[in-house]
Amino acid sequence: MGEYVIKLPDVGEGVAEAELVEWQVKVGDLVREDAVLAAVMTDKATVEIPSPVDGEILWLGAEIGDTVAIGSPIVRLKVAGDGNVKAGAPQDIELVAKSNPTPNPSPQGGGGRASAPKADSKSASPSSRHSPRIEDAPATESLSPLRGGVRGGGTAAAGAPRPEGEKPLASPAIRLRAKEAGIDLRQVTGSGPAGRIQHEDIEAFLARGPQLAKVSGLARNETIEDIKVIGLRRKIAEKMTLAKSRIPHITYVEEIDVTALEDLRAALNKEQRSGAERPKLTLLPFLMRAMVKAIADQPNLNALFDDEAGIIHQHGGVHIGIAAQTSSGLVVPVVKHAEARGIWDCAVELNRLAEAARSGTATRDELSGSTITITSLGAMGGVATTPVINHPEVAIIGVNKMMVRPVWDGTQFIPRKMMNLSSSFDHRVIDGWDAAVFVQRIKTLLETPALIFVD
Structure with missing residues (x-):
């Protein structure tokens, strides 16, 4: 029998480290070749780490939430044959968590139950408290x-x-x-x-x-x-902290009458074309096309602000991020070049990206590169919200829930399907007047949806 040490492989994309977000195994487990051992996260993309050999887990080198450097040992296996650790070689594998070791817990007086280690500025991560170093245990002894x-x-x-x-x-x-x-x-x-x-x-x-x-x-x-706070939730927290600490937000809320748009959407969804497979249209493809038209009049809204360099990168291509809630947290898949897509093409791409986000298979490229973002909570959208801008963008459009409200037409109240747009802008580069003009242009297009199809 021998020992086999698995190191964190290069997960690509030029990253030097990754965060451990999940263990699929524990000490003492028997694993087969290609069985998934762990999952790590790099910039919202989750990568699974398989086992290259059959063996028994002897040691796990990190705890969930630890940041692990590429090439650091993360698993030690007992395998048939010689393995990849030479007999008699010094065991120099340390815990890979970026923290200092802490002494083993000592028993309390009286009750005899050991107390948990006290945390201070030099305390170790959970991995150093619960995972023994390899050199501390005989090779034939279980490390459970x-x-x-x-x-x-x-x-x-x-x-x-x-x-x-x-x-x-x-x-x-x-x-x-x-x-x-x-x-x-x-x-x-x-x-x-x-x-x-x-x-x-x-x-x-x-x-x-x-x-x-x-x-x-x-x-x-x-x-x-x-x-x-680990994995995607930690990245969301960092992103939101950065956005709110650096961007002075201005939020503009406007009421939209979407009765005509909903009638058009229902009619298009009923339309059947032979040989054509079309997804069910939601409101979002119409909003995306309306945003493209509004951006053509105000291209400064489709921009990224490098606040450290003091440069606004104004993009010609409209890459719309769609904030999507998944079981593990908020992600923002991106519909690239919406200016070159029609209503149906936008719907197809939306469905594809939504499925990739839900299943956790979205790539880094699909989760980056947006120049403006839409956020929607659907039926849970509330009356009004204050969306947080997706840094370093300068604008975000928030969709609130649709409801039937009585609207005065000059002679009587009539039922209309109404919806609010709650949109936030970076007040350093977008004035309140420009924000209002942008939202009013979108309002006009959504309330008269035929204009969306006029080039």
Whole structure:
């Protein structure tokens, strides 16, 4: 038997590091060649890391949320044959997380349960607390967490509740199981490292009887769950912070009568052409074409502002980003060259990009390069919103929900399909007057949709 070390491969696109966002394996798992081990994220694109060999997982070199340099070791396997680590060679593999090591937790006095490491400016990431270094363990010994007791010696007092307000250490799967069983995890003694609760601890707690297992419906909940901001959510947070800290926003809200547009859209969706496969039209392709026409009159809205260099990059091509909500967070796939696409072509490309975003297969190129953005929450769009500009763009068009409202036509109130556009602009480069002119032009085109088709 030998050992095989897998390093983070070059994931392309010229990146030097990537963020670990998911582990598909754990220490002790048997994996086959080409099985997915982990997923890393680079600039919103997620890349899966497969195993090049069959083997048993001995060591994982990073925790979810860690930033890992290309070429750093991330997995160690026990394999048949010699592997790629020479026998007797010095084991110099360190944890790849960008942090300093912290001592192993020591047991508390009295109760004997180990306390979690205290964080300070020099504390390690979670990986350095839970993942042992290779040289610390014999090659023949499993590196899985200790079970049946607390690391560092001592045993926890059976059934002793934790102090009020102290958070139990447990994985999401354990928390879900406890919730479904009605168990207060503060009453469960953990046998894992630093008192971490394991599945067998839940089973032992339930075996002691139901009198302690159930939590009354009106029990106080003093728990605080710390959720690490990682992956796409971290990138969204960084992007929004940058946009709001650098861009002075001005938001302009206008009411649009889309009754005629909705009638036209319904008629086009009913139209059938032999041999032609057309997607169902939504409002967005019409809005995209209206924006293209409005930008032709005001090209300064289709621009990127390099605020550090003090340069506005005004683009001829209209590349419209469509803010899309996915299960993992907000992404912005981009319809390139909308100025060269008709209504149906825009709809086809929208559907393709939306599916790629939902499935997580969108490429970096498909998620970058926008010059202006549309954001829409559909039926959840509210009456008005204050969209955040997609930095370094200078404008974003927000679509609010459509509803039937009574509108006075001069003699009576009549029902009309109304919708608000809530649009934000970079006030450093777009004056309020220009913003109003732009939105009013879009309003005219949407309220008289035949104009959208006039060249």
